[in-house]
Amino acid sequence: MSKATDFLDDFFQEVPLQTEAYVDLPSRGIFYKFTDGADTLRVRPLNLGDEKAIASDKKIKPTDAMNALISRGVLNMDASDLLLMDKIPVLLKIREISVSPKYTTVGVCSHCQADTDLTFQLDDLPITYLPEDFEYPIQVELPIL
Numbered sequence: 401m402s403k404a405t406d407f408l409d410d411f412f413q414e415v416p417l418q419t420e421a422y423v424d425l426p427s428r429g430i431f432y433k434f435t436d437g438a439d440t441l442r443v444r445p446l447n448l449g450d451e452k453a454i455a456s457d458k459k460i461k462p463t464d465a466m467n468a469l470i471s472r473g474v475l476n477m478d479a480s481d482l483l484l485m486d487k488i489p490v491l492l493k494i495r496e497i498s499v500s501p502k503y504t505t506v507g508v509c510s511h512c513q514a515d516t517d518l519t520f521q522l523d524d525l526p527i528t529y530l531p532e533d534f535e536y537p538i539q540v541e542l543p544i545l
Contacts (some may be wrong), residue, residue, distance in 0.1 A: 417510065428532075428534075432481065492525065
């Protein structure tokens with residue numbers, strides 16, 4: 401193999417090959433009707449066109465960037481209907497299939513202030529789900545005054 405081929409193999413080693421993925425939602429999807437009749441949310445990886453569209457849209461405020469990223473990646477529902485508890489796992493799954501399941505960052509030791517490189521798998525992060533016996537809608541009896 402040539403050096404160029406070796407370089408490209410190394411460079412693209414972590415690039416995910418998925419064209420779409422399902423997301424296990426903390427809400428278990430019980431609040432949504434998915435447009436394709438599925439029982440869970442489907443997302444796709446973001447691409448350069450998505451990044452350019454978000455970066456060049458002057459109407460998107462920095463505080464709305466997360467919603468813009470999610471709306472570009474969600475396939476089978478209106479992303480604006482997602483509950484807050486579901487948005488972070490959706491964003492993490494889109495990042496996982498768009499870039500890599502690994503996430504590297506730098507942490508600072510609170511005692512010595514030394515920088516430490518940290519790498520973890522996004523799909524290893526714990527998610528708290530609604531209990532399986534959760535009922536929706538919830539019936540509430542109000543007292544008669």
